[in-house]
Amino acid sequence: MALAALCGWSVPAAAQDFAARAGSLGVEQVTRRSSLQFSANQGLHRVAYLQFRVHHAGRLVAVPDGRGSGRTEFRDAWVLPGARWPAVLVHNDRWALITERDGRLQIETLPSADVPALQWLDGPAPPLQVGHVRTEPTSAEAMALRGGRWLQLDGQLLLDLETLRSHRLDPQVPAGYAAVPDGGLGVSPDGRAVALLYRGEWNTPRDALIMVVGTEAGAPQQLLPLDLTPYTRLGQVVAEPGLLARHFRWVPQPGAALPLLQPQPLAPAKAWQARYLFGLRAPRGAAGVSLSRFELTPVRASMLEAARVLMREACDCEFTPAPESGAWQLRIPTITATMRFDAARQALLIEASNDENAAWAQSITRELGEKIEARLNAGGLREHLVAPPGPATPR
Secondary structure, three states: OHHHHHHOOOOOHHHOOOOEEEOOEEEEEEEEEOOOEEEOOOEEEOOEEEEEEEEEOOEEOOEEOOOOOEEOOEOEEEEOOOOOOOEEEEEOOOEEEEEEEOOEEEEEEEOOOOOOOEEEOOOOOOOEOOOOOOOOOOOOOOOEOOOOOEEEEOOOEEEEOOOOEEEEOOOOOOOOOEEEEEEEEEEOOOOOEEEEEEEOOOOOHHHEEEEEEEOOOOOOEEEEEEOOHHHOOOOOOOOOOOHHHHHEEEEOOOOOOOOEEEEOOOEOOOOOEEEEEOHHHOOEOHHHOEEEEEEEEOEOOHHHHHHHHHHHHHOOOEEEEOOOOOOEEEEEOOEEEEEEEEOOOOEEEEEEEHHHHHHHHHHHHHHHHHHHHHHHHOOOOHHHEOOOOOOOEOO
């Protein structure tokens, strides 16, 4: 095998130790060494890195490079287990899809952007690293690209793994907007449209744009200017996982080229806000003691007694007056929590010291807070709230 490699011969597939396989396609990892480099720590040295080669029926697969020759080594290579036929996706300065259909090798070169990127539009997998230098061997499982049916390449191409057809996306982006990294939000159920997220010049949630782009040439586009403020707590335009599924719906349009994307109706806002302050966000009590805290705002002073009654009904805990006026101590096995009303902030506070057992203090504080939240969500305790319902929020 060493002599064959030295002479540039192809090694028969049966004798080759492949890192991953797809049908009769095999992916080989090849170690290469860089030219001499210099660094202050290592002096003159060479860096070992990995390249990938694809074999089919005992021969190396050469992908046309657009300059009249073929490339046999690639920086990235993935096997597509969910594809209809055995398939390997490779990348150097462009994408190529290598498949075996009815025993015959097929190679399709695909356009690529300056900054390559891969993103599943219908699966739970996160965005994938592309174009980075690999210095460690890659396992067969790591080379298996699993996620869903629709794989977006560089934000401009959609690959359907069920048919292995590629669809060129050609969004006509309005002036003043730029693509968001990993901004593919999803695909319509019929596969005819893709939703892409863009940001305005100021990159604020109030200045976002969703474009619905057809997967077939010549399809029209839908522009959906959007204020993302009700949908995100972040101060910039980010394609958060599940944004499309939670807050929008595809509406079929009989006879139209594309389905319509519509925002879901917003639910009335809650008249209260609950917060849990743990870990780095934990407040400090007397003598600098770290506290696990539950806060409920805005509430009336009567919420303190109502919460005490609820706790006596819902859990096995004893109440005794706390040293500070108007507060109660809850004695729970191994932990003492304090429940009090903060008039200045119109807040009900439940606090437990982290000094005894931080994990247990957080667990108890969360459990007590969730009991109050559950009663409020069920319609109880509302008479002890201060503010009426505010603006709508996402469901």
